[in-house]
Amino acid sequence: MTHPTSDDSIRTGPEGGMTDVQDSTTATGASNTEVMGTEATGAPGSGSQVELAGQYENPGLPAHVYRRSDIDPKAATRREREVATFFGLSTLGTVLFIVAYFAIKPAGKSGDELLSQVGLSTKLLGLGLGLALFCIGAGAIHWAKTLMPDDEVITPRKPLRSSDEDRAEAVAALRDGAAGAGMGRRKLIRNSLLGALAPLGLLAIIPLRDLGPLPGAALTGTWWTPGKRLVSDPQGRPLKASDIPIGGVVHVLPEGIENAEQPLAEEGKATVLVIRLAPDDIQDAKERRWSVDGIVAYSKICTHVGCPVGLYEQQTHHLLCPCHQSTFDVTRDCAVIFGPAARSLPQLPLDVDSSGYLVAREDFHEPVGPSFWERGER
């Protein structure tokens, strides 16, 4: 049978047994109509809802479907065992974690042995921890879903508006407080409080100054200077033009960059890809002017977001950035032919010094890498 468990909620469920299902649904339907009625009076604006409520009969809740464990004691026992199995697995996981923690002490002599022991330990600890935590949750959910009470509960919505007495009381309390504090009378206190509150925001802004010094000119220039030799990265060997065959590629840094104040920051800007093309393949006049016998040098820092561009295809002369697939055509001054990069890669003008080694004629003519606010102001 249906019976209200509290003033405003109605339970239907298996307490009444199978035969009462029909009754309980009808009763629920009736109470539901009431709920909708109160809602409609509480919000007079929703006139259409009132009309709809009158126009259609409230179908009420669908019939309660009983679970197998509600009807069949054997099924309930089976569910009980399943829940217990989950909890048992969780205990096993805890034991596995503790055993693995103490049994596997990575103490291999060789690096490979040590790493494979660490690997085994990681896997077993993870498996144990996963089993221990997941199975507690899974068991609890299975328990709640199959064995705990399965009644539908309806709680009607309460009006949000406070009663008129409560509202009047609150307003009176505010008025009393304001009069007692004398906000209108004691102007000195009010104004000095405002003066104290207003600059509080500065406390949030001032510490931002510690974010670091401004980059200054660091973004516009690199370690390359006129006459600086090109050396291979990472071997540090200076290069002659004859060292590089057509179709050859060398990853290059300026000589002596390891002595810079911040070598990694400087390498990140100055790193260059040297490619030798057949001289006839170069289609751009500036590119040819800045090359030596078909050897060209381009910044390896992508103009999109600064990834190292290094995937050179010898036959198509495409230079591909692995991060976002920006593709540059080396025969046409590294113009962008695909992808999100907005500008060509900056070219490093090359020359040969008196000993025959490849050198930079001068620094890049534009900042390398991605865009930044002040890029155009030079």
Add this chain to the structure above:
Amino acid sequence: MSRPTTPSVLRRVLGAVSRRRRHRFAPVVLLFMALAATGGAYSAFVPTNDAQASAGFGNQTLAEGRSLFLKNCATCHGLNAEGSSDGPTLVGVGAASVDFQVGTGRMPARELGAQIEAKRVEFTPTEIASMAAYIASLGPGPAIPSKQDVSAVNADIARGGEIYLRNCSMCHNFAGAGGALTRGKYAPSLKKTTAKHIYEAMVTGPQSMPVFANTTITPQDKRDIIAFLKTTRSEPTPGGASLGKLGPVTEGAVGWLVGLGALIGCAVWLGAKAR
């Protein structure tokens, strides 16, 4: 009309067909015969590699190399290896190039596409050596490396790793798993490539790969790189499954598909009504 001159087999078939003209399976039988004839003609006319026919050669002679070249390569590379619209000239590519291209099964190419792939090797080592000798005789080029050149003895693995990471890893991946290039081309995996073929690829620059000549990556650098690659193959993975060591792409895919999939599965289970 021409009945007396028709070959006897065809005459018999035609006779059989006309006798059973009304039979409902006649069109099916005809179709099958046509298909069989086309297939037979195809297998008879398609060029086959002369591997079996020339398997008996014992000596590396230029004549044998030239003969193999003419039978298997000249269609695309020209009768004198001067090249054509279908294949580049082989004058001056060196023995190393032939040993790499034929020794990995890339040549003879099955078809021209974005990239010519490695496949089953079609020739015996002796045949490859004679073709390499013939091509090397046409013009100077990189030679096949000796065992000494690719030996890992006294190689500096850490240094090899540094050189590999700066010069090779952007295409071939940090663990040699390979990676994609533009428009269907790709850098192949190096996990099963032999030391000799790695060396030859560096000195010759096959297909999209640039040339890493001995003047820029010295023979010692090359031995270090090869030793590093061999070491990475047997390295254990302390963090769990390696996922092919492909980096963030596979890790992300597994995280999103397996991890999120499991979470969604749990959510569906939580919301489902018990029976």
